[in-house]
């Protein structure tokens with residue numbers, strides 16, 4: 525499939541949603557791994573719109589231990605939302621690079637608001653080792669990067685759930701979790717009751733990634749104008765993506781990870797793309813950033829042949 529995209533990079537160097545210093549350097553890592561050159565090599569137009577500012581809480585401890593720094597995170601997400609929305613209005617393709625996964629509240633809000641204003645629904649593919657379906661009441665840590673999917677589906681702090689001006693931002697019937705292999709006890713209950721479709725690593729082992737993606741994409745595209753892909757690099761196995769804060773063994777391997785991206789590209793319905801949780805401080809010679817840029821190339825239509 526030939527894609528004619530005008531790609532606009534948005535750096536979202538948020539680190540307040542997690543606990544490991546260094547997720548905020550993700551945009552630096554991917555830029556140094558040649559993101560711009562490697563997108564241009566696909567024949568696509570590219571602009572780097574720079575980073576969204578991150579409010580500095582200084583030494584002040586989080587006001588709410590059940591949703592740490594949520595007001596700072598919400599401010600970042602509002603600005604990210606507005607940037608994504610204005611890029612879409614200009615006919616650009618937003619490529620958001622995190623930052624911890626809490627940035628997805630802002631990205632998805634921007635996409636949902638832009639298309640929602642025209643009466644269109646959007647779908648969501650959420651690739652992750654985790655469910656990201658905690659709320660302040662269920663989260664064992666209070667870290668907001670474990671809550672963004674819940675917020676997008678309408679559960680969580682109002683400053684995040686209401687970012688798109690519609691709750692939920694995305695209907696659970698068009699949202700799909702792929703690659704999950706670690707869930708917290710109480711988030712399992714919300715996943716079950718929310719109606720979101722989930723393909724864990726067990727389904728990927730049994731069905732194969734190709735069939736999983738066929739089903740997932742059918743759900744995300746059902747009655748929608750297209751979908752947003754939110755890709756957390758921790759869903760990939762540490763053997764291919766060691767540079768991330770919440771490592772869990774048993775993720776997707778090199779080819780499975782690329783097949784996710786290639787399947788997404790084949791649909792021609794990808795509205796925006798987000799890659800999060802690369803942590804250059806924890807990485808090995810920028811391996812994870814290099815790998816992530818390769819994944820972005822595949823999602824933008826790079827073919828082996």
Ligand SMILES: [Mn+2]
Nearest residue numbers: 625652656756
């Ligand atoms: Mn995540």
